[in-house]
Amino acid sequence: MRDIPGLPSRRGFLKASAATAAIAGIAVPAKAEQKPEPVALTEYKPDCLKPSEWVFVMAAVARLIPSDGDGPGAIETRVPVFIDKQLAGDYGKASDWYMVGPYQPAASPLRGWQTPLSPLEIYQQAIPLFDDWCKTTHGKIFAELDAETQDKALTSLQKDEMKIKPELREFFGILLANTKEGYFSDPMYGGNHGMAAWKYIGFPGARGSYKEWVGKHNVKYPLGPVSISGERG
Amino acid sequence: MARTEKKKDVVLVGFGWTGAIMGIELANEGLEVLALERGHDQATVPDFQYPNMIDELKYGIRYGMMEKPANTTVTIRRSLDEEALPYRSLGTFLLGTGVGGAGTHWNGLNWRPMQSEYRLKSYVTEKFGAGVMTEDMTIQDYPMTYEELEPHFDRFEKVAGISGTAGNINGKIVEGGNPFEAPRSDEYPMPAMPSTWDGVKFRDAAKAAGYHPFPSPGGIASKDYKNEYNMQMGPCNHCGFCERYGCYNYSKSSPQTAIIDALKRKKNFEYRVNSEVLRVEKSTDGKTVTGVTYFDHKTGEEVFQPADLVILTAFALNNVHLMLVSGIGQPYDPNTNEGVVGRNYAYQITGGYTLFFKDENFNPFIGTGANGFCIDDFGIDNIDFAKEGFVGGAYWRAGQTNGQPGHTMPLPAGTPSWGAGWKKGIGEWYGHAMNIGAHGSVMSYRGHYLDLDPTYKDRHGRPMLRMTYNWHPNEIRQTQFMKQKMEPVAKSMNPTTLQEGFKKEGAMFDVRPYQTTHNTGGTVTGDDPKTSVLNRYLQSWDCHNLFVMGANTFPQNTQYNPTGMVGGLAYWAAHHIRKDYLPNPRALV
Numbered sequence: 001m002r003d004i005p006g007l008p009s010r011r012g013f014l015k016a017s018a019a020t021a022a023i024a025g026i027a028v029p030a031k032a033e034q035k036p037e038p039v040a041l042t043e044y045k046p047d048c049l050k051p052s053e054w055v056f057v058m059a060a061v062a063r064l065i066p067s068d069g070d071g072p073g074a075i076e077t078r079v080p081v082f083i084d085k086q087l088a089g090d091y092g093k094a095s096d097w098y099m100v101g102p103y104q105p106a107a108s109p110l111r112g113w114q115t116p117l118s119p120l121e122i123y124q125q126a127i128p129l130f131d132d133w134c135k136t137t138h139g140k141i142f143a144e145l146d147a148e149t150q151d152k153a154l155t156s157l158q159k160d161e162m163k164i165k166p167e168l169r170e171f172f173g174i175l176l177a178n179t180k181e182g183y184f185s186d187p188m189y190g191g192n193h194g195m196a197a198w199k200y201i202g203f204p205g206a207r208g209s210y211k212e213w214v215g216k217h218n219v220k221y222p223l224g225p226v227s228i229s230g231e232r233g
Numbered sequence: 234m235a236r237t238e239k240k241k242d243v244v245l246v247g248f249g250w251t252g253a254i255m256g257i258e259l260a261n262e263g264l265e266v267l268a269l270e271r272g273h274d275q276a277t278v279p280d281f282q283y284p285n286m287i288d289e290l291k292y293g294i295r296y297g298m299m300e301k302p303a304n305t306t307v308t309i310r311r312s313l314d315e316e317a318l319p320y321r322s323l324g325t326f327l328l329g330t331g332v333g334g335a336g337t338h339w340n341g342l343n344w345r346p347m348q349s350e351y352r353l354k355s356y357v358t359e360k361f362g363a364g365v366m367t368e369d370m371t372i373q374d375y376p377m378t379y380e381e382l383e384p385h386f387d388r389f390e391k392v393a394g395i396s397g398t399a400g401n402i403n404g405k406i407v408e409g410g411n412p413f414e415a416p417r418s419d420e421y422p423m424p425a426m427p428s429t430w431d432g433v434k435f436r437d438a439a440k441a442a443g444y445h446p447f448p449s450p451g452g453i454a455s456k457d458y459k460n461e462y463n464m465q466m467g468p469c470n471h472c473g474f475c476e477r478y479g480c481y482n483y484s485k486s487s488p489q490t491a492i493i494d495a496l497k498r499k500k501n502f503e504y505r506v507n508s509e510v511l512r513v514e515k516s517t518d519g520k521t522v523t524g525v526t527y528f529d530h531k532t533g534e535e536v537f538q539p540a541d542l543v544i545l546t547a548f549a550l551n552n553v554h555l556m557l558v559s560g561i562g563q564p565y566d567p568n569t570n571e572g573v574v575g576r577n578y579a580y581q582i583t584g585g586y587t588l589f590f591k592d593e594n595f596n597p598f599i600g601t602g603a604n605g606f607c608i609d610d611f612g613i614d615n616i617d618f619a620k621e622g623f624v625g626g627a628y629w630r631a632g633q634t635n636g637q638p639g640h641t642m643p644l645p646a647g648t649p650s651w652g653a654g655w656k657k658g659i660g661e662w663y664g665h666a667m668n669i670g671a672h673g674s675v676m677s678y679r680g681h682y683l684d685l686d687p688t689y690k691d692r693h694g695r696p697m698l699r700m701t702y703n704w705h706p707n708e709i710r711q712t713q714f715m716k717q718k719m720e721p722v723a724k725s726m727n728p729t730t731l732q733e734g735f736k737k738e739g740a741m742f743d744v745r746p747y748q749t750t751h752n753t754g755g756t757v758t759g760d761d762p763k764t765s766v767l768n769r770y771l772q773s774w775d776c777h778n779l780f781v782m783g784a785n786t787f788p789q790n791t792q793y794n795p796t797g798m799v800g801g802l803a804y805w806a807a808h809h810i811r812k813d814y815l816p817n818p819r820a821l822v
């Protein structure tokens with residue numbers, strides 16, 4: 001099954017609800033821990049991303065962590081919500097960083113963040129440029145391309161084949177980093193919905209107490225994750 | 234505009250490990266002591282409480298416990314002719330802030346340097362000839378001996394609460410410990426921590442190869458413990474949220490668990506948070522200091538705090554910056570090789586092997602900051618520098634510290650960084666990988682130093698600290714030697730696949746990935762005011778009522794994590810301030 005371009009979520013939603021049902025059925029007898037299902041991604045009102053940016057992020061993360069195969073994808077785990085919320089907050093604004101000039105954005109990448117732009121500004125400026133590039137090169141904006149071409153376009157972006165200006169050089173890097181952050185962070189930040197990414201790899205989340213297990217060598221830890229707010233999986 | 238506060242006997246600049254040690258030792262002497270801390274107040278409860286502390290995004294990835302570069306940072310360049318650029322977002326090192334400093338979110342790996350390291354230059358020249366040193370190498374001896382420092386190492390280990398297995402007690406080699414360690418007068422205060430599977434596998438492989446594995450010594454409580462200040466620790470939970478986090482369980486050694494609550498009870502001790510020291514003030518003749526000027530972030534004003542004794546306890550880079558902006562001591566000039574402040578800056582070189590075992594379970598989320606087993610067979614005392622062509626050494630360790638998937642996800646080389654292949658890779662390999670690391674010394678060189686940046690300013694308008702540092706061929710040879718020795722050990726463990734991560738010839742200093750917060754030198758201790766800023770008591774050669782603590786006192790970096798030495802030196806200095814300086818304040822040398 002192929003997802004609708006720009007809304008690569010049909011299959012994701014099916015998977016997500018099946019997974020949620022399974023957890024509720026097995027691990028949690030009481031209803032208390034069950035959280036109400038959050039608003040569907042298609043209905044979600046972004047905190048900071050504009051509609052065209054949201055469409056791009058939805059489509060891009062669906063390729064960066066796709067839904068097919070084993071394990072949840074970025075869509076079922078609601079990574080776009082995480083990214084929107086992070087970009088709307090201190091991270092997006094680079095509030096913690098030293099952002100005073102003079103800047104040398106073309107310096108060697110080994111020298112770290114040297115663009116005058118914040119992560120949110122990079123998303124805002126790079127998305128339309130990348131969409132234009134996709135249009136010129138592949139005939140459509142990114143979200144409207146088929147999956148295979150999207151993967152090709154993302155590979156070009158990663159290799160900087162479009163020669164994006166140095167101020168925007170970090171775009172692919174932060175897009176990928178933020179996608180993985182959203183996949184693996186505690187669900188309270190909006191992604192990792194249902195702790196599905198933690199369950200997939202076998203990370204027990206916020207359990208943080210293993211005194212009895214240190215000496216059990218080469219034996220797989222048996223318990224599922226808990227989240228900071230007390231969800232159990 | 235500046236307000237002046239009531240004079241104190243002692244003012245401490247910074248309230249982390251060294252500030253807490255100096256605070257309690259001098260308060261116990263009956264002095265009126267004030268610690269000024271730029272950051273916020275924090276305590277185990279409520280600030281490190283479960284479950285809020287178990288938050289990878291907030292603390293492990295966004296560095297919630299660290300000083301924000303927006304507030305304080307440095308500029309970095311790799312050579313004298315490169316333009317320094319600000320370290321704008323965190324990566325290679327992480328500076329602490331708030332009460333407890335980096336002592337709250339460190340790993341706890343706790344060491345005493347090896348015996349040759351205290352008199353490195355003499356050792357190298359006597360044993361191998363000066364020719365083994367590169368021409369630009371500026372290593373020098375410590376002005377005190379290991380024997381003089383030993384009681385103070387012992388004291389710090391007992392205060393901090395270190396778990397470990399002694400390998401050499403008063404010259405007697407003890408089975409199971411590190412046979413190469415400098416002789417200690419006593420056992421570690423707590424037995425060693427149990428290790429996870431990765432450490433045990435490494436221990437067995439190292440033993441089979443004829444090496445001498447021992448449990449990692451760490452400030453992680455293996456049992457309930459009470460120190461000389463009646464501060465208590467409880468046994469560690471191996472929670473796997475240790476490095477970069479405050480301990481929710483009173484198990485990790487920190488100023489909070491070891492000292493601060495006892496210190497707060499003393500009427501002659503006071504600390505003020507959100508109080509950032511801008512400079513040390515000198516008397517008109519420049520021979521003493523009169524106190525410090527700090528910025529009070531609550532009232533938004535500058536405050537002059539007079540004091541008889543000023544002690545810098547603000548972490549290595551900050552201590553050097555304060556000396557430079559206060560104009561105390563002659564700044565180092567690499568062109569003439571004259572001057573001392575900023576001289577001999579060094580760092581740490583690390584490398585290692587990652588091993589993947591398809592059918593084994595490591596449960597990587599079970600870990601502590603100082604987990605596992607080490608060997609010191611390739612320590613600095615054990616290497617023939619003439620034969621190998623470098624000066625230095627490294628200890629090796631295997632022991633997982635965390636399995637937080639957002640920043641700790643080792644994957645075999647060739648795994649795609651995104652897409653279906655990446656997702657498959659994390660499913661296949663999470664929990665099936667382990668690492669062996671080499672933690673190597675870095676010598677000091679003429680061209681590696683700290684000074685004031687000509688362009689970039691901090692939020693108070695002070696020039697930023699500028700770091701000039703790159704990997705030197707001597708250290709590249711050292712780390713490549715470690716690779717060559719580690720490869721057969723790693724292969725003997727029969728992993729499904731393995732990969733190395735050692736720096737190669739031509740490697741340039743990369744500020745992006747986290748390496749270590751083991752920044753050393755800049756105000757080194759020595760016998761000669763021409764090549765040191767501090768005498769053997771960590772007293773300023775220029776102003777006798779100014780003492781400077783921290784790893785900035787190291788003439789070159791040791792092969793170990795610095796804090797055992799930093800703590801030992803602080804107790805050494807505190808002892809001499811109490812016994813020799815206070816009765817008759819003067820230049821002690």
Ligand SMILES: Cc1cc2nc3c(=O)[nH]c(=O)nc-3n(C[C@H](O)[C@H](O)[C@H](O)COP(=O)(O)OP(=O)(O)OC[C@H]3O[C@@H](n4cnc5c(N)ncnc54)[C@H](O)[C@@H]3O)c2cc1C
Nearest residue numbers: 247249250251271330334335340341342510547794795796
């Ligand atoms: C992630 C991490 C892991 C580490 N792991 C290890 C390890 O395993 N083993 C090891 O040996 N070491 C480790 N370290 C290093 C260790 O934390 C430091 O060596 C140790 O804390 C140094 O003590 P200090 O007193 O010099 O500085 P800190 O403990 O950092 O205290 C300095 C204090 O001074 C304050 N300050 C700075 N400037 C000013 C100013 N101008 N005015 C007022 N206050 C100021 C700071 O806010 C801070 O609270 C690690 C560090 C980090 C960041």
Ligand code: SF4
Nearest residue numbers: 469470472475480485
């Ligand atoms: S691993 Fe142990 S010492 Fe470290 S934070 Fe967790 S409980 Fe504390």
